[in-house]
Amino acid sequence: MSNNKNINQDSTEKISIGRRLSFLNSQITYLILVIIIVGIIATALNPNFLTLRNFFNIMQQVSVLGILTMCMSLLMISGGLDISIGNMAGLVAMIFAKMLIAGKGIPISVITVLAIALILGFINGLIIAKSKVTPLIITLGMNYVFLGVALIIGGGRPQTITGQFEFLGEAKIGPVPVSIIIYLLILLFAFFLRKNTKYGRRLNAIGGNTQAAFLSGINVDWHIISIYALSGLIVGLAGLVLVSRLGMVRADSGSDFALQALAAAIIGGITFEGGRGSLVGAFFGVLLLGILYNAMNIIGVNSYVQTIILGAIIVVATVVSNIGKMRR
């Protein structure tokens, strides 16, 4: 026993370096490679692709999706999922537009809808934590509830607020659009929340093994409810960016986002098993989707064909990431 080599301070140095670089795992490396390849092809076909202005353009286009992907990723890492975040963002945007149109003023409207979003997330979390029903089913149902409520509030008609609220979506600070700054701030926040806080570590543990977390004295229900509520708050922010960018909102303006966010998270290496995956990966997943859309537009690919290609990319990415797992 005595000659067995245990860990000493020396090997710790290596460990800490290894951990710092651990986000550069194979999945992310592949993603960056694919992004570069797509970029090279797009630039060869149209030199306008590789410009700073186009890059900002892409980032701005994916900002709402990116923010929602952070919500989805945080939930998936905790062993959860929320299919309703798209329509939740739409509902929030709808309420906001109605309030502005009714002349309530921006500050009060912003605070109100963020509070509503927080409560909606809280409700999702409460039902999921207490009923122990799989989150997919619960949030699928809530998805329709949110859509229906948005339809009622909007009377089934689009609500236009052109020119009344452009700061989040269209304004720039220096050369950088505000929506990108918000997205990156949320990314940073989510990253630190997960890596550096006890709260994040416990979420990770719950996602990895709920039963062990429970028996380790972690307050599982509280963590689940609070992460859904926090996710709801961030969805509220995404809803505001959304309505600001569009200048109008329909009840189903957010409908496509939930599944796209799920796809981006999976492309980025977040798994359904929970406890695993990196938020940086999810960021690159979003970026890849954005670059593909943009490149196809610049090249002039038919929009119906674009839909097919995006669907296929999701399938390929998931299969590829699973091959990696099988080898492990």
Place this chain on the structure above:
Amino acid sequence: MNNILNRKEKILDVKNITKEFPGVKALSDFNFDLNKGEVHCLIGENGAGKSTFIKILSGAFKPTRGEIHINNEKHYYLTPHLARKIGIQTVYQEDVLVPQITAAENIFLGSEIDNQKFFINYKKIIEQAESLASQLGINIKVSEVYEKLSPPDQQFVKILKALAQKPQILILDEPTQAFNVKDIGLIIQMVKRISSEGVSVIYIAHNLDEIIQVADRVTVLRDGIKINTHDKTAENLSTSILAKEMVGRPVELFYKKKESSIGDFVFEVRGLKLKSFSKEINFKVREGEILGIAGLKGAGRSEIARAIFGALKKYRGKVFYKNKDITPSNPIKAVREGLALLTEDKKIDGLFMGMPVDQNVTIVGLDMLGKIFINFIKEKKLSIDYINKLNIKTPSLDKEVRFLSGGNQQKVVLAKWLFKGVNVLIVDEPTHGIDVNAKIEVYELFTQLAASGKSIIMISSEMPELISLSDRVIVIRNFEISKELIGDEITEENILAGFMGGM
């Protein structure tokens, strides 16, 4: 002895089998033979090469060198298909059956009787399964859904499934893991019956008493090398000799506990009622004492542990520490009051397999690493302390726990609780599935912990463990305490008597 055995017809003869993996020689020049109708046991510590050998015989691994002679036919390697065709059936530890369908359907899944038509003839399948079971003198309800069967019955079903293929050679990989004495006896009986009908059995197990009962011959493997083969007709087998050969140095099967001083009663369970019909359970534990809880599986041992810990809501009863009522309504409160629970199945409810070693160590005691943010430097430093203190072997702090051996995983669970700091440690089958050396290390840790004033409640099926480690033993039978044994009274006979409810 019957005729078949006397003739000693060799049906399997493995010569100089070597299997190399990058950087490791899992088996080197291993020789092994098997006669018709004999039970040949294979023993060795975890990592000795037993599983590698089984996988070669079942066609999953291709050996690097060597020959496999089966029925005097020479093979250099087998494929899964060929192994099956020759009649080699392996029953693995892991469950490979379908939990939601009946035992009978599982038994014939994929065999001829199942593939006959489009439609399944349930009646026929159940009849066939029943006759197969009764041939072996087993009484199980084959029409029951598999997942509802007890663990021994599930094991019987797995063995019956293998036998339904009419094998020449049956390989059983730890068929009795986690079974109690009585169930082990049933499996041994069944194996003897199978071999008496001419099937040759390769039997792998950790429990040496069981090996000695079931074996005709025993081969000992250590680090991929054959140490010895014992023939039970030629010599008297003893567990101490086998154990010595397995680990390469004398091992005290009965761990010798250092005497330590025991304090006053500090922990008390009062009025715990597990079933409406059962009597209340009351017991106390002293500071620095190890209290053993013995009992057959299903007698209510694990329920006691979980009920004390607040993980099972429905039970009535109070828990006191130093005369203060600390009855936890959930594990969150139990942890806050200084209780710790090491569950029986660490993979399911003790470890975070996908998380690195250090994060597993610190997860319960995260509060020590900061108010909101985790101090990573402190985390690293403290978890290294515990890894060294508990002698946990891991290539790095970053290694995910699932890559560690069973013994080291168990030590990680222990580290998780010690890191947080506990007063009362409740352990359920602490050495289940770990090898002899790791067991001794765990025993030493428990002894040290007790000496440092912690109270330990140890639930165990292993007699040597209970007898050598416990200061006191309570025996649980039918959800009640049937006996309390102190000092010299703690003997195998007395504990068994408690199981049966006699005397």
